[in-house]
Amino acid sequence: xxxxxxxxxxxxxxxxxxxxxxxxxxxxxxxxxxxxxxxxxxxxxxxxxxxxxxxxxxxxxxxxxxxxxxxxxxxxxxxxxxxxxxxxxxxxxxxxxxxxxxxxxxxxxxxxxxxxxxxxxxxxxxxxxxxxxxxxxxxxxxxxxxxxxxxxxxxxxxxxxxxxxxxxx
Numbered sequence: 130x131x132x133x134x135x136x137x138x139x140x141x142x143x144x145x146x147x148x149x150x151x152x153x154x155x156x157x158x159x160x161x162x163x164x165x166x167x168x169x170x171x172x173x174x175x176x177x178x179x180x181x182x183x184x185x186x187x188x189x190x191x192x193x194x195x196x197x198x199x200x201x202x203x204x205x206x207x208x209x210x211x212x213x214x215x216x217x218x219x220x221x222x223x224x225x226x227x228x229x230x231x232x233x234x235x236x237x238x239x240x241x242x243x244x245x246x247x248x249x250x251x252x253x254x255x256x257x258x259x260x261x262x263x264x265x266x267x268x269x270x271x272x273x274x275x276x277x278x279x280x281x282x283x284x285x286x287x288x289x290x291x292x293x294x295x296x297x298x
Contacts, residue, residue: 136163140186141160158215192231
């Protein structure tokens with residue numbers, strides 16, 4: 130049986146009342162659910178004083194054979210994680226689910242936009258097992274080759290008198 134390279138996941142987001150005069154709420158992804166839950170995006174799951182939990186929607190984690198080293202390193206960490214990216218909108222709710230990844234490098238790359246909300250959440254056991262199977266099936270150890278710098282040609286960088294090169298010979 131082949132390990133999957135795509136997994137549907139649902140994302141749970143928390144909205145808390147902010148202790149700030151500039152913003153009303155703080156939003157934070159809090160967990161990822163394996164599979165495709167039946168709930169509609171932005172369904173309220175629970176409410177307490179100053180805190181609301183939402184089901185933000187479903188997306189797909191895609192695994193690539195060339196990135197198995199990153200997945201393996203993530204799995205070997207004390208707390209394997211998934212990176213959730215929420216993209217701001219101009220409507221309500223103020224975010225849309227953008228992506229979820231098991232690749233730490235891709236998770237870091239999500240932060241480059243500067244406006245997205247990126248959060249690490251614990252990797253559920255079912256997803257961890259699927260990523261482990263994918264790494265076992267597709268990982269190929271690649272030898273690291275350190276590049277050698279080209280030696281500088283000191284004559285090419287030397288000062289020369291003005292004029293044509295043929296005149297100097």
